[in-house]
Amino acid sequence: MSSNLSHNLILETALSVDGITDYIKELLEEDANLTQVWVYGEVSSASQHPKGLFFTLQDSEGTASIRCVVWGNLVKELVQMPKKGEQVLVLGSLSVFQQRGEYQLRVWQALPAGEGLQALRFQQLRNRLQAEGLFDEERKRSLPPHPQTIAVVTSPQAAAWGDIQKTLKQRYPGLQVLLSPAIVQGEQAPDSIVAAIARVEKDSRAQVIILGRGGGSVEDLACFNDERVVRAIAFSSIPIVTGIGHERDESLADLAADFAAHTPTAAAEIVVPELADLIIEHQERVVQLQTLINQQIQREGSRLLLLRNRLRRLQIDRDIEEKGRSLSWLQQRLIQATNQQFETANQRCQLLQQKLATLDPKSVLQRGYAVVRNQAECIVKSGEGLQVGEELLIQLGKGKVKVEVREVLKDLKPQRRRGRRG
Structure with a gap:
């Protein structure tokens, strides 16, 4: 029971949204200090509307701002048209926009107050970054x-x-x-x-x-x-x-x-x-490709027909037959000449093999001859220079023999017979 009473008391004393907005509106719009006030600031945004000019003023540091409006024909009476980045001095009164619960400054007059600090800072930063090349088109990817x-x-x-x-x-x-x-x-x-x-x-x-x-x-x-x-x-x-x-x-x-x-x-x-555009482009490329292929086929068909007619005029079949007979005859001659050269070469090889066999030292040894070498393994061709007691190595047709020089005999040349004179 007590909770219901307290709830009813709260409802009786509570204000509606419209009521508290009216209260705030009355406080602001009837305050003698706010019915005619000069405000200094920088224009951060401005837009023209059929009902008037809307713009926003903010302080130099950007920490506070206030919305402003110049209604109807008063726009033409302004000494300075508010523009973004400029500092202005405006005269107006505070009013409350009840639908949004916002307050704004109704401006009657605007006077120039020099270039805005924020706009100046913005321009300085832009110039510095541009000088560094950060905005260059060459950097764009x-x-x-x-x-x-x-x-x-x-x-x-x-x-x-x-x-x-x-x-x-x-x-x-x-x-x-x-x-x-x-x-x-x-x-x-x-x-x-x-x-x-x-x-x-x-x-x-x-x-x-x-x-x-x-x-x-x-x-x-x-x-x-x-x-x-x-x-x-x-x-x-x-x-x-x-x-x-x-x-x-x-x-x-x-x-x-x-x-x-x-x-x-x-x-x-x-x-x-756009995927749809890609599909259309693909279909167009397919059509273009098909057209090019058909054109190429037509050109090659015409070219093939032309060559076929030229072949008929040249009686190519007869020429091929004659060339075939000529090639067959040349083939037989080539085979005969090749066989003759092979036979000649074979005979020559056999003759050379016989000569090689005759000149082979081993063959000479087989016939009873021997090869004599001294201790330096040099072949001894003469008895001159041999010493008694020197060892020699004799190579026979089969095997080798070591001997010792006992005596070096002089070569006795036979004397020529003299003929009788008559």
Whole structure:
């Protein structure tokens, strides 16, 4: 019973969403300090609308921002038209947009206040990185025509992840898609994106990386102008395609990437071909190949017919028969000449064998002759120079004999007979 009473008391004192919004609206819009206030800041984004001009002011460090609106005809009364990157001094009053629960500054007038610090820093960073060659076209790498694995660096909760998956699946079924999750908004985003790219490189399976994020304000996309992210993209070993938001202006990440698209969906369309287009191209190539083959067959058929007619005119059959008889006669002559040469050569070989047998020292020894050698194994051809007691080796037809010189006899030449004179 007591719990029901307390619950009813809470309901009686509780405010509705509309009630608390009205209360906040009354506090802000009736505060004398906020009904007419000058605000100084840098224009971080600006867009023209039929109802008026919408832009965002932020401080020089980018730590605070406020939405501003200039309604209707008041736009023409502005001394300075707010442009992105410029610093302005605006006069207006605070109001509450109840449908979103947001407060905004209704601007009546805008005055110039010099170049924005953030825009100046952005330009200085861009010039420095450009001087290093990080945006040069020579650094850009071509994408593989038929990648098998693609890595996506984005937030798993972002709509961009779903758009990329859907597009890749529709265009190129069977593709392996890897997610390297990253924070893509806020102060932690740059380090998170750099780490996500490094993970893909270490994994080494992907042939292409898509760095994607859906639409957002300039403040939301500030991480893609961070120097750490730009360098990670420029020095990646894997080609990177960016699909960042719907802003017209290019981010520094876009300039460093190998290819840049305006949306995550467009980035997915860049990295893979359309399967239906590939099928059509293949069918066209098949038709072209068939046409070329048919043309070649027709040309060769005509050429064959021409040669056939020429052969008939030349009476090739008779020529072949005559050439055959001529070849047969030449073959017989060649065989006869070859046989004669072989017989002559055979006879010559037999004659040479007989001469060799006659000259063979062993044959001489078999006839009763002997070969005498001294101790130096030199053949002794004369008794001169031999000494008594010297050992000699005599080679016979069969076997060898060692002898000792007992006496060296002089060679007695026979005297010639003198004829009688008459």
